[in-house]
Amino acid sequence: MIIHPRHTQIIAISMLVILTVFTLAILVFIILFVFSKGLPYISFDFLFSNPEDMGKAGGIFPTLIGTIVLPLLAIIIATPLGVGTAVYLTEYTRENRITRIIRFGADCLAGIPSIIFGLFGFIFFVTTLEMGWSIISGSLTLAFMILPTIIRTSEEAIKAVPYSYREVGFSLGATLWQTVRKIVLPNALPGIVTGIMLSIGRSIGETAAVIFTAGSSLRIPNSVFDSIRTMSVHFYILAREGISSKNAYATAAVLIISILLINLVTYWIMNRFIAKKTK
Amino acid sequence: MKVLTEKGIYRLLMIIALSAIAMLLLIVLFILKEGLPFIFITGIRDFLLSSEWKPAAGKFGIFPMLVGSLWVTLGAMIVGVPLGLAGAVFISEFIPRWAMKIIKPTIELLAGIPSVVYGFIGVMVLAPLIRDYFGGPGLSIAAGAIILGIMILPTILSISIDSIKAVPNSYREGAFALGATHWQTIHMVVIPAARSGIVAGIILGLGRAIGETMAVIMVVGNAVKLPGSAFDSVRTLTANIALEMGYATGKHREALFATGVVLLVIIMVLNYFAASAIKRGVKK
Amino acid sequence: MRTKILIRTFFIIIVLIVMISGCGRRKQSITVAGSTAFQPFAEKLADQYMQIYPDAYITIQGGGSAVGIQSALSGAAQIGMADLVTLPEEAKALCSVIVARDGIAVIVNLKNQVNNLTSSQIREIYNGKIDNWKDVGGKDHPITVISREEGSGTRSSFESIIKNVSLTNNAIIQDSNGTVRETVVNDINTIGYISHGLVNDKIKPVLVNGIASTEEEIIKGRYALVRPIFFLTKETPKEKIKDFIDYILSKPGQETIKQNGLIPAK
Numbered sequence: 001m002i003i004h005p006r007h008t009q010i011i012a013i014s015m016l017v018i019l020t021v022f023t024l025a026i027l028v029f030i031i032l033f034v035f036s037k038g039l040p041y042i043s044f045d046f047l048f049s050n051p052e053d054m055g056k057a058g059g060i061f062p063t064l065i066g067t068i069v070l071p072l073l074a075i076i077i078a079t080p081l082g083v084g085t086a087v088y089l090t091e092y093t094r095e096n097r098i099t100r101i102i103r104f105g106a107d108c109l110a111g112i113p114s115i116i117f118g119l120f121g122f123i124f125f126v127t128t129l130e131m132g133w134s135i136i137s138g139s140l141t142l143a144f145m146i147l148p149t150i151i152r153t154s155e156e157a158i159k160a161v162p163y164s165y166r167e168v169g170f171s172l173g174a175t176l177w178q179t180v181r182k183i184v185l186p187n188a189l190p191g192i193v194t195g196i197m198l199s200i201g202r203s204i205g206e207t208a209a210v211i212f213t214a215g216s217s218l219r220i221p222n223s224v225f226d227s228i229r230t231m232s233v234h235f236y237i238l239a240r241e242g243i244s245s246k247n248a249y250a251t252a253a254v255l256i257i258s259i260l261l262i263n264l265v266t267y268w269i270m271n272r273f274i275a276k277k278t279k
Numbered sequence: 280m281k282v283l284t285e286k287g288i289y290r291l292l293m294i295i296a297l298s299a300i301a302m303l304l305l306i307v308l309f310i311l312k313e314g315l316p317f318i319f320i321t322g323i324r325d326f327l328l329s330s331e332w333k334p335a336a337g338k339f340g341i342f343p344m345l346v347g348s349l350w351v352t353l354g355a356m357i358v359g360v361p362l363g364l365a366g367a368v369f370i371s372e373f374i375p376r377w378a379m380k381i382i383k384p385t386i387e388l389l390a391g392i393p394s395v396v397y398g399f400i401g402v403m404v405l406a407p408l409i410r411d412y413f414g415g416p417g418l419s420i421a422a423g424a425i426i427l428g429i430m431i432l433p434t435i436l437s438i439s440i441d442s443i444k445a446v447p448n449s450y451r452e453g454a455f456a457l458g459a460t461h462w463q464t465i466h467m468v469v470i471p472a473a474r475s476g477i478v479a480g481i482i483l484g485l486g487r488a489i490g491e492t493m494a495v496i497m498v499v500g501n502a503v504k505l506p507g508s509a510f511d512s513v514r515t516l517t518a519n520i521a522l523e524m525g526y527a528t529g530k531h532r533e534a535l536f537a538t539g540v541v542l543l544v545i546i547m548v549l550n551y552f553a554a555s556a557i558k559r560g561v562k563k
Numbered sequence: 564m565r566t567k568i569l570i571r572t573f574f575i576i577i578v579l580i581v582m583i584s585g586c587g588r589r590k591q592s593i594t595v596a597g598s599t600a601f602q603p604f605a606e607k608l609a610d611q612y613m614q615i616y617p618d619a620y621i622t623i624q625g626g627g628s629a630v631g632i633q634s635a636l637s638g639a640a641q642i643g644m645a646d647l648v649t650l651p652e653e654a655k656a657l658c659s660v661i662v663a664r665d666g667i668a669v670i671v672n673l674k675n676q677v678n679n680l681t682s683s684q685i686r687e688i689y690n691g692k693i694d695n696w697k698d699v700g701g702k703d704h705p706i707t708v709i710s711r712e713e714g715s716g717t718r719s720s721f722e723s724i725i726k727n728v729s730l731t732n733n734a735i736i737q738d739s740n741g742t743v744r745e746t747v748v749n750d751i752n753t754i755g756y757i758s759h760g761l762v763n764d765k766i767k768p769v770l771v772n773g774i775a776s777t778e779e780e781i782i783k784g785r786y787a788l789v790r791p792i793f794f795l796t797k798e799t800p801k802e803k804i805k806d807f808i809d810y811i812l813s814k815p816g817q818e819t820i821k822q823n824g825l826i827p828a829k
Binding site: 005006008009012013015016017019020022023024026027028030031033034080081082084085087088089092102104105106107108109111112113114115116117118119120122123124144147148151175176177201202204205206207208212232235236239240248252255256259260262263267 | 385
């Protein structure tokens with residue numbers, strides 16, 4: 001039996017519609033579920049007061065600090081390394097077997113489960129280097145985790161800068177570094193920033209690698225050698241241990257809102273750069 | 280500003296690149312160093328294929344976890360791939376440009392939601408449903424597969440949308456000119472042209488599913504056994520590491536690192552396939 | 564130009580970080596790590612202690628009893644917490660103080676009809692020999708066994724008191740008292756065991772050999788499932804560490820322990 005193409009088209013497209021609606025429905029459900037249970041409990045007090053009774057009551061202020069400090073430090077450590085590596089790979093060496101191996105290595109590491117980084121960070125930073133569960137161990141581990149992403153995205157962004165731009169630089173008598181600094185990097189910046197923002201998002205959402213390296217202390221830290229808890233870890237502990245589902249949902253809602261904000265900032269930066277370039 | 284000469288910068292960048300690579304190598308070597316000796320002493324066969332995991336009694340067989348990881352990941356693919364693909368095709372081929380501007384950021388937002396949130400929804404909403412309708416403890420392969428499947432949807436969706444969008448319009452016009460219907464154009468021209476990107480997206484999603492830890496610990500129940508059905512509890516490789524890492528000393532710790540080595544190898548193989556899939560696409 | 568400044572600040576910050584990490588760590592902070600069963604109580608005690616002595620800084624970490632022993636040995640924590648019936652061989656080198664005692668309650672879902680189990684019934688259930696509630700006086704529905712992970716102090720205490728437990732393969736493994744409790748709250752078929760101090764009204768503790776896991780029965784020594792909670796230190800505790808341990812053993816400290824559902828050390 002041969003079905004007329006027009007009929008297969010109708011069947012296929014209605015299938016697509018059903019599946020798409022279903023997919024979007026699930027995804028929207030998740031956001032709405034968390035917001036409906038969490039938003040009512042978010043208040044100024046919730047954000048900026050200390051938790052009491054292991055998080056059963058009170059706010060999430062220390063975890064807010066943790067969520068800002070850990071990814072920030074990780075980015076500060078990983079960005080120069082990652083962008084520097086990308087510049088070196090794209091501008092200062094020729095494509096050869098070694099760069100291919102490095103790239104394959106970075107790709108493999110980008111796919112490594114975070115728990116492996118946690119395992120490494122726990123044994124290496126926390127135990128061997130005796131840094132203990134601390135902000136510094138946690139952010140170093142996170143830096144390792146996001147380094148491959150930053151290398152790869154920066155590399156793509158730098159490669160996407162047309163070669164003619166560089167030629168203009170060279171023809172004006174600029175050195176390689178001057179060309180890189182004044183022409184290539186500014187033009188690659190939106191791509192690099194996207195990579196960084198992606199990495200921030202990933203570090204904020206990370207639980208497995210953080211809980212084993214930064215610990216889960218609920219106090220406001222005195223120094224980078226103190227343990228800290230991020231919002232994701234806080235949510236995990238609240239939800240898992242059944243301490244307070246109300247505070248757990250509220251924390252999750254704050255998390256989603258912060259990720260939304262980060263995404264919006266990324267879009268804004270990208271648009272600004274694109275607008276500038278077309279001007 | 281003549282402190283950094285051209286040569287100095289070259290050296291500096293080389294040092295940065297080498298140290299970044301060294302850092303990454305350090306991790307791999309560290310894991311291998313801690314894990315490989317154990318695998319060789321125990322014997323690869325015993326370690327991979329024995330199903331007794333009793334660290335206190337010195338029995339380390341990760342077969343149940345291998346099977347667990349396999350089923351959960353496979354299940355996640357069964358859930359995530361058709362939904363993700365259908366969604367990507369529909370969104371990129373039929374949705375007008377203005378709607379895309381809303382849908383794409385939403386998908387990216389969902390990709391950023393911490394996995395523990397998905398896990399918790401799995402425990403609160405999905406596990407009771409499975410327990411009531413299918414029996415068993417509810418915390419099961421099925422729960423894990425569905426939650427992971429949903430979790431990898433944004434990854435598959437956004438990469439597939441990008442690669443379908445990247446197919447030049449002239450391809451579609453060519454097909455239409457030959458009298459093909461829209462659906463024929465999609466499944467005979469557009470999807471094959473975007474194949475490598477779609478495959479890359481799926482493999483990335485696969486990697487994320489295998490590597491996910493905390494969400495999986497929450498929903499699969501973590502029993503060390505060979506599952507009899509999709510509604511049995513299992514433990515995955517990642518869960519095995521995370522659950523016991525805190526305690527591990529001596530042999531037990533080595534065994535967990537060895538589990539890490541196995542995971543690493545699986546990811547490497549997957550990446551290799553992803554890389555060659557992308558390369559095939561480029562060559563064409 | 565801007566990128567240059569950016570790169571320079573990055574480097575300065577990195578150098579700073581390296582410098583900070585160069586000059587020794589931990590001024591006066593005390594890290595306490597280990598038993599997840601005692602963690603909430605330690606948290607409360609530390610809060611109280613820090614209110615009295617504002618210059619003290621104590622952080623509490625979970626991880627489990629084995630972590631407590633390991634981190635005390637390695638120095639990752641100044642005080643390790645362990646809740647084991649007998650301390651393992653490697654902990655013999657550490658100084659130990661019993662700061663409290665804790666019963667282990669065997670818990671079931673509120674809707675479960677079973678109210679009493681004997682030690683041998685519990686053993687058979689955890690060994691997988693009994694797998695339906697009707698065999699122990701309940702209704703006809705399957706038993707889902709919930710246990711803790713390998714290395715948990717609660718699990719090893721539970722198994723060494725119940726004796727000859729070789730855990731069934733079907734057991735669901737959860738990694739803290741709280742998660743065991745949550746799983747039991749959500750599923751009528753389950754049986755689990757948690758610290759007496761964490762029993763609440765969402766689950767039902769069963770009588771073990773006819774005796775309830777109440778404070779009274781535990782102090783009298785009639786309830787079977789009891790284990791001590793140790794604080795472990797590498798050397799004889801002194802200065803800040805000693806002050807904190809002394810505070811826990813003092814009257815107000817023990818009173819806090821008692822109010823929150825644990826049993827005082829003496």
